[in-house]
Amino acid sequence: MIASERKPLDEILGQLEGEANVFVVACDGCSAGCQVSDPDHTEQMVKELEEAGKTVTGVARVEMVCNSGLTALMLARHLSSVNQADGLLVMSCGVGVQSVAAAVEKPVHPATNSIHLGGFQGLWRSEARCAQCGDCLLDYTGGICPYTACSKGLTHGSCGGPMDGKCEVDPSIPCGWERIYQRLAALGKADRLQEMPLRLRDFRNMLPMKERRRTSLWALELFEEPEAAEEAG
Amino acid sequence: MTFKETLANQDWVVTCEVAPPKGVDMKHVLEEAELLRGKVAGINVTDLQAAAMRVSSLATCSLLKQKGLEPIMQMVCRDRNRLALQSELLSAYVLGIRNVLCLTGDHTTLGDHPDAKPVFDLDSVSLLRAGQGLIEGKDLAGNELESVPTDLFLGAIVTPCADPIEPQIYKLHQKIEAGAKFIQTQAVYDVGAFEQFMKRIPEVKTPILAGIVLLKSAGMARYMNANVAGVTVPDDLIKEMAEAGEKDKQAKAEGKKGGHKVNTSIEIAARLIRDLKPLCRGVHIMPLGWGHHVPAVLEAAGL
Ligand code: SF4
Ligand code: SF4
Numbered sequence: 001m002i003a004s005e006r007k008p009l010d011e012i013l014g015q016l017e018g019e020a021n022v023f024v025v026a027c028d029g030c031s032a033g034c035q036v037s038d039p040d041h042t043e044q045m046v047k048e049l050e051e052a053g054k055t056v057t058g059v060a061r062v063e064m065v066c067n068s069g070l071t072a073l074m075l076a077r078h079l080s081s082v083n084q085a086d087g088l089l090v091m092s093c094g095v096g097v098q099s100v101a102a103a104v105e106k107p108v109h110p111a112t113n114s115i116h117l118g119g120f121q122g123l124w125r126s127e128a129r130c131a132q133c134g135d136c137l138l139d140y141t142g143g144i145c146p147y148t149a150c151s152k153g154l155t156h157g158s159c160g161g162p163m164d165g166k167c168e169v170d171p172s173i174p175c176g177w178e179r180i181y182q183r184l185a186a187l188g189k190a191d192r193l194q195e196m197p198l199r200l201r202d203f204r205n206m207l208p209m210k211e212r213r214r215t216s217l218w219a220l221e222l223f224e225e226p227e228a229a230e231e232a233g
Numbered sequence: 234m235t236f237k238e239t240l241a242n243q244d245w246v247v248t249c250e251v252a253p254p255k256g257v258d259m260k261h262v263l264e265e266a267e268l269l270r271g272k273v274a275g276i277n278v279t280d281l282q283a284a285a286m287r288v289s290s291l292a293t294c295s296l297l298k299q300k301g302l303e304p305i306m307q308m309v310c311r312d313r314n315r316l317a318l319q320s321e322l323l324s325a326y327v328l329g330i331r332n333v334l335c336l337t338g339d340h341t342t343l344g345d346h347p348d349a350k351p352v353f354d355l356d357s358v359s360l361l362r363a364g365q366g367l368i369e370g371k372d373l374a375g376n377e378l379e380s381v382p383t384d385l386f387l388g389a390i391v392t393p394c395a396d397p398i399e400p401q402i403y404k405l406h407q408k409i410e411a412g413a414k415f416i417q418t419q420a421v422y423d424v425g426a427f428e429q430f431m432k433r434i435p436e437v438k439t440p441i442l443a444g445i446v447l448l449k450s451a452g453m454a455r456y457m458n459a460n461v462a463g464v465t466v467p468d469d470l471i472k473e474m475a476e477a478g479e480k481d482k483q484a485k486a487e488g489k490k491g492g493h494k495v496n497t498s499i500e501i502a503a504r505l506i507r508d509l510k511p512l513c514r515g516v517h518i519m520p521l522g523w524g525h526h527v528p529a530v531l532e533a534a535g536l
Contacts, residue, residue: 151340152351156358157404159337160392160419163462169340181400193403198362200315200373201354
């Protein structure tokens with residue numbers, strides 16, 4: 001499975017700025033198991049959105065949002081409420097967010113951060129993946145993950161390498177940042193590439209907890225400081 | 234004069250790059266740099282260009298500095314994580330190096346150790362932010378420095394003839410916002426396309442130096458058109474080089490002296506420089522092994 005945790009409300013509202021009408025997509029798979037997108041927490045999310053003045057045009061529950069074919073079918077059933085929305089809030093792992101982005105020509109926003117666990121990587125593996133970076137930035141990138149779509153995992157735009165839309169590393173794959181640019185341009189949001197906030201990946205999110213506990217920094221923080229404090233005090 | 238002072242005091246500046254050797258004999262690179270003394274505002278030293286292992290930019294810049302030349306250290310994000318990059322910025326500073334050009338860097342798979350781990354912990358924009366942070370007394374994690382490299386002078390690159398051009402322009406703005414104080418560009422052969430680019434960014438006040446790569450042959454031009462991102466050599470220049478190549482062949486067959494290709498290459502570069510002069514703040518010459526011809530280019534351009 002892919003573990004996920006919900007992003008703070010402030011961050012979600014920040015993503016939805018200027019979008020009064022929101023359609024919510026909630027996954028019944030892994031992220032429901034993580035108590036992020038199960039019916040209760042989805043209802044809670046809708047309530048928080050409405051309290052913040054948003055109109056929720058509809059909610060779609062999808063068995064596994066990472067199943068891109070199924071997601072497209074399920075969203076088709078909600079076509080009119082999807083069309084009424086300015087953007088979609090997706091409560092799933094990063095793969096699911098990308099699967100929704102591929103299905104609709106609207107801004108999609110991740111409601112969660114995907115956390116690294118290893119193992120199962122989502123059903124829609126071949127075309128779009130999630131590296132479980134723990135700080136999902138699909139909102140900035142039009143629903144295309146720069147960590148997996150760009151060969152260098154760049155977070156502030158394309159390198160100098162793309163040729164005719166292809167990546168310098170492998171001309172048989174499209175440049176991830178050109179895809180992001182085209183997608184944002186189609187949504188009329190390309191100018192956000194001008195003001196991308198500083199995005200530094202936090203690689204601690206990639207460490208399993210047990211291993212994190214074995215670092216010397218952990219030992220220093222945990223054991224040396226209280227001892228030093230005792231000596232001083 | 235430092236590169237920063239020259240940029241502030243002169244309307245038109247020239248920089249040129251040299252490349253460290255794959256080995257330990259520094260004679261050749263130092264000779265090439267020596268040819269530039271008094272002729273350029275700064276000498277760029279490439280950082281493992283084309284992802285090929287060789288002597289570092291830092292060490293080479295330090296040697297140039299000792300000789301009283303003004304180095305511009307290039308830094309790519311491929312080979313070091315954020316600790317090593319920031320440390321190298323400080324290290325450069327204590328060796329007297331002030332100018333740093335920040336790039337993302339070619340991918341490892343394109344170089345001579347294609348099996349190496351590509352790092353890209355930072356990219357060009359976050360490296361600039363890291364450098365700017367150091368100037369302001371803090372590292373990327375927000376820790377205070379005990380002493381501050383206040384005079385670090387950061388630069389960035391742009392590909393002015395890329396297609397589509399919008400992503401380049403967005404990223405240029407990000408780089409300037411992050412701390413870039415000078416811009417050197419990828420090779421320009423199409424002055425019209427460069428002019429279009431400059432017209433799209435009237436608000437940019439950061440000095441821009443247009444890139445000049447010496448054409449060595451028609452074959453090289455065709456190769457670049459097929460393989461180098463954002464570089465297009467127009468057909469008439471390719472034709473000029475091809476004709477010069479033919480003349481050289483003929484001269485050789487007749488046992489006469491050639492040199493037509495070199496002369497044509499110098500002429501083309503000088504012409505580009507003259508045409509670019511009204512459009513930007515200077516040029517950045519990348520001779521790719523033809524460093525010994527740079528003085529002739531500058532002379533032909535009337536510089
Ligand atoms: S940014 Fe990419 S890697 Fe990070 S959580 Fe989102 S989809 Fe996954
Ligand atoms: S060409 Fe595009 S996908 Fe490839 S490394 Fe550069 S920015 Fe990333």
